[in-house]
Amino acid sequence: MPIDWIWGLIGGLLIGTGGAIYLLGNGKIMGASGIIGGLVDGSGLDTKWERILFLLGVAVMPVVLTPFYRSVDTHITDNWYALVAAGLLVGIGTRLANGCTSGHGVCGMSRLSVRGFVATACYILAGGIGVILFRHILGVI
Amino acid sequence: MLRHLIALIAGGFFGAGLFVSGMTDTTKVQGWLDVFGNWDPTLAFVMGGAMIPMALAWLVRERRSTALTGAPLPPPPSRKIDRNLVIGSLMFGTGWGLVGLCPGPSIASISYGGPGLYAFLAAMLTGFAVAPHVRSRLDRVVPAE
Numbered sequence: 001m002p003i004d005w006i007w008g009l010i011g012g013l014l015i016g017t018g019g020a021i022y023l024l025g026n027g028k029i030m031g032a033s034g035i036i037g038g039l040v041d042g043s044g045l046d047t048k049w050e051r052i053l054f055l056l057g058v059a060v061m062p063v064v065l066t067p068f069y070r071s072v073d074t075h076i077t078d079n080w081y082a083l084v085a086a087g088l089l090v091g092i093g094t095r096l097a098n099g100c101t102s103g104h105g106v107c108g109m110s111r112l113s114v115r116g117f118v119a120t121a122c123y124i125l126a127g128g129i130g131v132i133l134f135r136h137i138l139g140v141i
Numbered sequence: 142m143l144r145h146l147i148a149l150i151a152g153g154f155f156g157a158g159l160f161v162s163g164m165t166d167t168t169k170v171q172g173w174l175d176v177f178g179n180w181d182p183t184l185a186f187v188m189g190g191a192m193i194p195m196a197l198a199w200l201v202r203e204r205r206s207t208a209l210t211g212a213p214l215p216p217p218p219s220r221k222i223d224r225n226l227v228i229g230s231l232m233f234g235t236g237w238g239l240v241g242l243c244p245g246p247s248i249a250s251i252s253y254g255g256p257g258l259y260a261f262l263a264a265m266l267t268g269f270a271v272a273p274h275v276r277s278r279l280d281r282v283v284p285a286e
Binding site: 004005006007008009010011012013014015016017018019020021022023024025026027028029030032033036037040041043049050051053054055056057058059060061062063065066069071072073074075076077078080082083084085086087088089090091092093094095096097098100101102104105106107108109110111113114115116118119120122123124125126127128129130131132134135136141 | 153161186198233276
């Protein structure tokens with residue numbers, strides 16, 4: 001659907017603007033896994049309010065925008081084994097790799113970071129194989 | 142104080158972008174990864190769109206010695222491709238493909254994701270908590286470098 005591409009582009013520009021504000025304002029790389037992970041494992045508690053307010057902004061803006069946009073159905077699977085396994089893989093994986101789609105993908109690749117490109121290639125490769133395996137071969141999602 | 146306000150605004154843009162781009166819809170993420178199914182190109186537009194302001198910000202960064210708040214700016218990126226980067230990203234991608242969620246959208250959809258999202262979030266936070274132990278265990282079994 002063409003309209004989805006346009007919203008994708010607009011949304012992408014907003015995401016990148018957020019990253020630009022965070023970088024030039026606070027000198028930080030906008031990586032969701034690092035911002036949350038640092039609160040959970042204690043490594044980022046010295047900047048806890050900066051992190052908490054960032055996450056508050058992330059969580060609240062969709063609520064603010066819902067009346068002007070359209071509600072989003074997340075279509076999250078009801079397979080709880082998949083949800084728990086995926087949550088653990090995402091949590092451990094992004095912290096081992098020191099970044100996720102926002103940190104390595106958006107912020108890393110836009111500065112031509114080799115680590116950003118390698119990480120992104122790895123998670124897209126694994127995600128693509130995962131969808132083939134879990135959807136088309138095993139049929140669990 | 143300013144630092145906290147900037148964080149709130151940056152987070153607001155990030156959350157708004159994830160919301161309107163449709164990235165909190167797991168079928169759009171899995172649809173992009175599903176090259177052998179009904180492929181959905183949206184994620185490429187989101188990633189491409191996000192890299193435009195971000196690349197400009199990195200160019201501005203080169204001309205500045207500190208951030209607006211006076212905080213230090215990030216150093217040039219490390220070029221070290223280590224085992225943890227590869228193993229971690231492969232693990233992350235597997236989970237991402239399995240349910241179509243990554244850390245940013247899991248927070249953006251917290252008000253409308255329902256019980257399934259909370260199960261994912263609980264597991265992800267547990268993953269964040271145990272990750273340092275996994276890292277040191279990996280280092281002991283197969284020393285890095």
